[in-house]
Structures are given as C-alpha cells and as structure tokens.
Amino acid sequence: MLQVTDLRVDYGNITALRGVSFEVREKEIVTIIGSNGAGKSSTLMAISNIARKSGGSVHFKGQDISSLKPSAIVRAGIGHVPEGRHIFPFLTVQENLMVGVSGNVRSSRATTAANLDRVYELFPILAERRNQNGGTLSGGEQQMLAIGRGLMVDPEMLLFDEPSLGLAPIIVETIFALIQKIRDFGKTILLIEQNANMALAIADRGYVMETGNIILSGSAKELANNPSVASAYLGI
Amino acid sequence: MNYYLQTLVDGIAQGSIYALMAIGFAMIMGILGLVTFTHGEVIMIGAFAGFYALTFLKTGIFVALVAGFAAAWILGLVIELICYRRWPKGPDETWLITTIGVSTVLKSGAQIVLGTEQQLVPDVYTGFWTLGGVRILHIQVFMLVVLFILSAGLWLFLKKTRTGLELKAVSMDKTAAALLGVDVRRILVIGNAIGCALCGVSGVLLGVYYNSVHAVMGGSAGLKSFASAVLGGLTSIPGAAIGGILLGIFENVGVLFFSSGWRDVIAFLILIAVLLVRPSGLLGRKGAEKV
Ligand SMILES: Nc1ncnc2c1ncn2[C@@H]1O[C@H](COP(=O)(O)OP(=O)(O)OP(=O)(O)O)[C@@H](O)[C@H]1O
Ligand SMILES: [Mg+2]
Numbered sequence: 025m026l027q028v029t030d031l032r033v034d035y036g037n038i039t040a041l042r043g044v045s046f047e048v049r050e051k052e053i054v055t056i057i058g059s060n061g062a063g064k065s066s067t068l069m070a071i072s073n074i075a076r077k078s079g080g081s082v083h084f085k086g087q088d089i090s091s092l093k094p095s096a097i098v099r100a101g102i103g104h105v106p107e108g109r110h111i112f113p114f115l116t117v118q119e120n121l122m123v124g125v126s127g128n129v130r131s132s133r134a135t136t137a138a139n140l141d142r143v144y145e146l147f148p149i150l151a152e153r154r155n156q157n158g159g160t161l162s163g164g165e166q167q168m169l170a171i172g173r174g175l176m177v178d179p180e181m182l183l184f185d186e187p188s189l190g191l192a193p194i195i196v197e198t199i200f201a202l203i204q205k206i207r208d209f210g211k212t213i214l215l216i217e218q219n220a221n222m223a224l225a226i227a228d229r230g231y232v233m234e235t236g237n238i239i240l241s242g243s244a245k246e247l248a249n250n251p252s253v254a255s256a257y258l259g260i
Numbered sequence: 261m262n263y264y265l266q267t268l269v270d271g272i273a274q275g276s277i278y279a280l281m282a283i284g285f286a287m288i289m290g291i292l293g294l295v296t297f298t299h300g301e302v303i304m305i306g307a308f309a310g311f312y313a314l315t316f317l318k319t320g321i322f323v324a325l326v327a328g329f330a331a332a333w334i335l336g337l338v339i340e341l342i343c344y345r346r347w348p349k350g351p352d353e354t355w356l357i358t359t360i361g362v363s364t365v366l367k368s369g370a371q372i373v374l375g376t377e378q379q380l381v382p383d384v385y386t387g388f389w390t391l392g393g394v395r396i397l398h399i400q401v402f403m404l405v406v407l408f409i410l411s412a413g414l415w416l417f418l419k420k421t422r423t424g425l426e427l428k429a430v431s432m433d434k435t436a437a438a439l440l441g442v443d444v445r446r447i448l449v450i451g452n453a454i455g456c457a458l459c460g461v462s463g464v465l466l467g468v469y470y471n472s473v474h475a476v477m478g479g480s481a482g483l484k485s486f487a488s489a490v491l492g493g494l495t496s497i498p499g500a501a502i503g504g505i506l507l508g509i510f511e512n513v514g515v516l517f518f519s520s521g522w523r524d525v526i527a528f529l530i531l532i533a534v535l536l537v538r539p540s541g542l543l544g545r546k547g548a549e550k551v
Contacts, residue, residue, distance in 0.1 A: 098441035110436035114431050123429045127441015
C-alpha cells in the first residue's frame with residue numbers, strides 16, 4: 025500500500041536519512057523502532073512532504089505521491105499524528121477535532137457527527153473537556169486529542185509518531201489497544217515507537233532504524249527474538 | 261467639560277479608522293507569523309481607489325468603500341505572489357526584505373503614476389448633530405458603523421465557517437494544520453487578502469475623513485496600524501480594535517496638551533511605552549500566534 029524507496033533527507037549539512045526503503049501492506053501494523061535521532065520522525069515528515077526530500081520516492085496505492093503538497097497527501101488517504109502532539113492551543117477541544125474534517129474526503133454533516141461521537145466514545149475525557157482550550161489540557165489528554173484529530177480525518181492509512189510518549193502506563197495500554205482497534209476497522213498503520221516492547225507486541229512486521237539507515241527488518245516476532253534488538257531496544 | 265467630551269468623540273472616530281487598519285494588520289501578522297512592511301501602501305492604494313470612485317466615477321461612499329476593499333484585496337493577492345509564494349522555504353527575514361522591497365516600489369510607483377501632490381477628496385456626509393454642546397459628525401458615526409459591521413462580519417466568518425476555522429488553525433500551527441488536510445497555501449492567500457481588504461477600507465475612510473489622499477500617506481498610516489496592533493497584543497483581533505480606538509483617543513488628548521504637530525509622535529511614544537511595559541499588549545497571549 026505504501027512504498028518508500030531510497031528516501032533521503034538533509035537539513036542543511038545534517039543528513040537525517042541516507043536512503044531508507046520499506047513498505048507497508050494493506051491492513052498491516054508496521055512499526056519502525058530506533059533510538060533518539062535515528063531519523064524516524066524525519067521519515068514520516070518526508071512521507072507527508074513536510075520535510076523536503078533530497079532523494080527517493082513515496083508511492084501510495086501505486087501512485088507517486090512524492091511531490092504532492094501535504095494537504096493533498098492527507099486527502100489521498102494518509103493521516104499523520106505527529107510527534108509532540110501539535111495541539112492548537114487557543115482552539116477548543118472540539119474545534120481541534122473539527123480541523124481534521126478538512127482532510128476527510130468523505131465528510132458530510134452526518135459522517136462528521138458520527139466521527140465526532142466515535143472519538144468522544146473512545147476518549148470520554150475529551151467529551152468532558154470539549155469546550156476547553158486545547159492548550160489547557162494535560163499532556164496525556166493532548167495526546168488523546170492528537171489521535172482523535174487523526175481519526176476525524178478518517179484516512180485509509182495512519183502514521184503515528186510515538187503516540188505513547190509521556191503517557192502513564194495504563195493510558196499507554198489503552199492507546200495500543202486502540203491502535204489495534206483502528207486496524208480492525210480496516211486501516212493500515214505505520215507506528216513509530218521508542219516503546220519497542222509494546223510496539224512489537226501489536227505489530228505484524230517491523231524495521232529497526234539507526235543513524236538514517238534501516239539496519240534490520242522482519243516479522244515482529246523475529247525482531248523481538250533477535251538478540252541485538254533485545255539488548256538495544258527491549259531493555260533485556 | 262464639553263471640550264474634553266469633544267476630544268473623546270473625535271478620538272473615538274479617528275480611532276475607528278485605526279482599529280480597522282489594525283484588525284487587518286493583526287490578521288496578516290497572525291497568519292504569516294511575522295511583521296510585514298507593505299501595510300501602509302495597501303492603505304494608500306485603498307484610499308486612492310476610493311478617491312477615484314468618488315471623484316471620477318462620482319459614485320457614492322458605499323461604492324467607494326467597495327472599490328477600496330476590492331483594490332486592496334487584489335493588491336493583497338499580488339503581494340502574496342511576489343513576496344511570499346516565490347520564497348516559501350526561506351528564513352523569516354526573506355519575507356521582511358521582500359515586503360520592504362514591494363512597499364518601496366509601490367510608494368515610488370504611486371508618486372509617479374498618481375502624482376506627488378495631495379489630492380482633495382470631496383465631502384461625504386457633511387451634516388452633524390449637537391448633543392449637549394458636543395458636535396458629532398455624521399461621517400464619524402458612519403465610520404463607527406462601518407467598523408462595527410466589518411468586525412462583526414469577520415467575527416462571524418472566523419467563528420462559523422470552515423475557512424475561518426482553518427485560518428485560526430494555520431495561525432497557531434502550520435504543520436499541524438497541514439497534517440490535518442488544511443491547504444496552508446490557500447489559507448495564507450485568503451487571510452492575507454482579507455487583511456489587506458480591511459486596510460483598503462480604512463484607507464478610503466482616512467481619505468474621506470481628512471478630505472485628502474497622498475501617495476506617501478502610507479508611512480504614517482502603517483505606523484498607526486502597527487502601534488494599534490502592538491497596543492492590543494499584535495495578533496489579537498479584538499485587541500487590535502481596542503488598541504486602535506485607544507490610539508485615536510490618546511492622539512486627540514495629546515494634541516490637546518501639546519500641539520497637532522505631535523500627533524504622529526504620540527503613536528511612536530505609545531509603541532515604545534507598550535514594548536517596555538507590557539510587550540504582549542493588552543489582549544496578547546504570550547508565546548503563541550493566533551487570529
Ligand atoms: N528541522 C531540523 N533541522 C535540523 N536537524 C534536524 C531537524 N529535524 C531533525 N533533525 C536532525 O535529524 C536527525 C533525525 O531526527 P529525527 O527527528 O528524525 O529523529 P527521531 O528518530 O524521530 O528521534 P526521536 O526518537 O528523538 O524523536 C537528528 O540528528 C536531528 O537532530
Ligand atoms: Mg522523532
């Protein structure tokens with residue numbers, strides 16, 4: 025479904041990606057794990073065409089989307105929940121969610137209302153806070169809001185950049201259960217995580233990234249049992 | 261006593277023009293995330309559009325306001341094309357420099373094409389009411405009504421429409437907006453055009469109120485809108501409206517105590533005082549951009 029080929033990204037004279045290739049098939053959960061600064065976020069930002077690619081290509085459902093503008097990529101069916109939440113601080117929770125409708129190609133009054141209900145059902149705390157400014161939410165609530173916004177877009181594929189970052193363990197469980205649920209709705213998922221344990225537990229396949237390269241790939245099981253992955257990322 | 265009330269009335273009237281230009285300025289700064297320098301010239305072009313409508317086409321004031329609005333809107337589109345679109349990935353300073361360049365070209369071009377002399381703008385609404393010894397001109401009330409209608413329209417637009425929501429989202433976080441499917445480029449174009457159009461209308465009112473338009477009127481007008489916006493919190497729209505009215509009042513009170521030569525200096529003093537005492541302005545929110 026998503027084919028990334030020889031992707032390169034440079035920031036000035038810093039090279040962040042040195043030719044990254046991988047693929048995600050329909051209805052899979054694929055995870056990319058790697059330590060800080062490995063280039064995981066840069067990969068997602070390049071797919072969404074926020075970060076400028078200095079080489080390589082991205083194909084989605086057979087179509088070359090490398091040079092589409094970010095909003096067109098979203099409307100083509102790739103949602104992206106970015107690292108660091110990026111909540112609109114002076115919009116209310118509900119307004120934050122409603123911005124996501126811009127990227128929803130199937131939006132109508134009815135689908136919007138249904139999507140909103142679904143998000144509030146998944147995150148009851150957001151329903152409680154719907155008229156509160158996004159900037160006043162706690163970190164965990166902001167993360168839920170960021171995910172909720174991604175669901176309002178209702179894309180075929182979702183990119184998650186460290187959705188568990190800064191969340192309490194119990195909420196992390198919820199988030200990972202939710203990601204599986206989203207896949208069961210028929211979505212395809214690319215999941216970036218530092219929490220390799222959890223990520224490999226729900227993923228079908230995974231890639232390991234280091235200093236701008238993919239150094240290892242395999243089924244989630246293979247990776248979890250790989251001794252070097254275990255020592256470097258699983259804390260075993 | 262009447263003397264002071266009269267000053268207040270005149271100040272509010274004048275402030276309504278400043279408020280309108282400051283709202284436009286705040287809108288543009290909020291959406292671009294930086295200060296630009298084409299502002300005064302947009303006001304000047306709006307003023308001339310209104311002037312030509314009134315004198316050569318002999319239209320009424322409403323058509324003149326629409327002419328100012330439309331001319332400034334179109335100029336806004338051109339400015340976006342020249343100043344911003346061609347340099348999207350550059351550092352912020354790029355836009356400062358391109359807008360200074362375009363502003364210089366507009367000012368010089370206006371002097372060549374429209375002439376260097378002050379042009380006389382015919383009177384509209386010459387009547388007045390006298391209320392307890394205070395004179396209220398019809399044109400003053402008219403200006404307040406224009407300010408009220410345009411602010412209410414803008415408020416409704418931002419509050420009720422999808423484009424309005426996208427404008428606010430883009431002004432707070434362009435990356436997040438883009439990742440949710442907002443066409444950031446389109447929003448920049450629309451936001452900039454709306455901001456310019458409001459300035460164009462303020463230019464028409466400026467010309468009509470003072471009975472004159474001039475190719476170099478943009479310098480002082482740009483300063484006034486900047487000072488008003490800073491007073492209100494730079495990118496806060498209600499703040500800009502309040503800032504504009506206050507600046508109008510301060511100016512008129514100042515002239516009462518000093519002399520009319522001090523009028524423009526007062527805007528400068530206020531600008532400096534606000535930056536020293538409360539840099540976030542009256543309604544400014546710290547550390548974030550907004551519309
Ligand atoms: N805007 C930028 N300007 C300059 N360098 C950048 C920029 N963004 C990322 N980098 C650099 O690119 C490299 C990869 O960064 P990236 O954010 O992709 O890493 P990451 O794998 O997501 O790390 P983390 O797990 O900490 O989020 C890092 O060395 C980083 O310093
Ligand atoms: Mg990252």
